[in-house]
Amino acid sequence: MLNKKALQSEMAVLLSMQEIVGAYEEIAAMRMRKVKKSVLQNRDFLSGLNNLYNRVWYTYLHERRVNALGFPVKRPESVFVGNGKTVSVLVSANTRLYGDIIKKTFDLFLKSIVDVETDIVVIGKLGRQFMSESGLNREYKAFDIADTAYEREDMKDVLDYILAYTNVIVYHGLYVSVLTQNPTKTLVTGQALDLKEGNVKDELRCLIEPSTEEVAQFFEKQILSSVFEQSMFESSLSKYASRMISLDMASDNISNYLKAARFQTIKLRHLVNNIKQTERISGIALWD
Template sequence: MKKNKKLSEDLNTLENMLNVVQTYQEIAAMRMRRVKQSVLSSREFMDDLNNTFRRVTYAYELYLKNVKKSKESGEIIHKNGKDVLVFLSSNMGLYGDIVRKTFKLFLSDVEKISSNTDLVIVGKVGRDMFLNANTNKNFTYFDLSDSGTDPANLSKILNLVLDYSHITVYHGIFKSVLSQEATKSVVTGEAAELEREYEAMGEMTYLFEPSVERIADYFANEILSSVFEQETFEANLSKFSSRMVSLYSASDNIQDSLKKVDFSLKKYNHKVLNSKQIAILSGINLWSKA
């Protein structure tokens, strides 16, 4: 009887777990569908916008060099001259292995940073991972909702990171429903890369209206904020997709366990029934001999 009770309890527990997992599955799928279309439709546009920002940054640096040569006064975009690495993780678990893979990529670069580089970690899971890694490096922590929209906390992050000259964001990126990859995105214009490209192409001429200072200043604030926000949406899409895949796997495992427990319970009940029938038949034989 104890074994029968234990198997029945296990069966009931697994059924409850399956209901919970399937509920989370539906929520993750709903969130993924809601975010997916907007992220994918704006991805190419934001990539082109970031490339344009790189060109503006390069042109602005050329302008500053010419200003220094002619000893004229030029308006400088005020940045702190430092680098920042931003790790976008999550506040909760059940996101598969995408957060872990992104953290691994982030940590590999953290080990190579100089004193001129600061660290920003977004999300409780990432914070705990970093503390457990025992790097002995300082970092700034921010909360950011996993729901996909959190303008208040996003504004706090932007107020900090927009002061940096070079911003690198570590996040997951959606490839397909079954595939999400860890990546890092440079959301500031990397003029050095363009300089090498343009040296091979020859001299480039730019025309800015109303002025290169005004255009560069606009890109360094408004456009950069949009590019950074896009990376947070990319991270959320990859997390929702990874969670859905992880929950599908968990659901399959629970259903397999349910079948095994159900089979064991039926087998035990059948064994008990056989024992009772044997006992009855043995009793009948005894009475017939008497």
């Protein structure tokens, strides 16, 4: 059993930790509320926009396969001027205390790229640490972006690098609810390649002006950066929600340790009182 001084010291440390955890939890909640509304609103909008983009691209590929006379023509891989390669992007974090969402995202990322020919981009210091610990002997490009907020200027270098690729796959956390965050991947570009054998319903049966090719080019050049930015904000939201759960669990653990420390303090006090009482009784017995 700890002595009185040790118990007091332990309780002081636990109380300080409880205050720090509470402050971090409030900050995480504040930041989560700040980005949650816009992320959830943009999620539905960009999801629909991405679906429309895929259908436009499929329509363009279909038009290029068959000319006006019905003869097949060579199908280009993309209207976008890319390098013909695929890049896989891991969005991690620079600091810890984000629960297990970062590790789960990395596990999905690692499983997806281990046997695939793809270039690699890692955003965040934790991602680089996980890469070195994984034993995967692959070169990758690293970027650091602050965890606190994502601004367009902060992402400019990353965007300039990855949008040179024909296919861009982003691995990040996805906010489902405050209690649930799942790792996921977003196909920023190249998703329509999977539609080359798609159903007839994927084709847009309407007039597309000025032309299908120009509309597809507009989508690829103007919309894809927005899809990538949304992936970054999705990651941010999932990290803050995961941090809240992690800190709430830490707060509960600290409360349990405090209860145990208080119980030990009371137990020690009773023990001291019992010793004093025994000494008094022994003293009385000596005088009798």
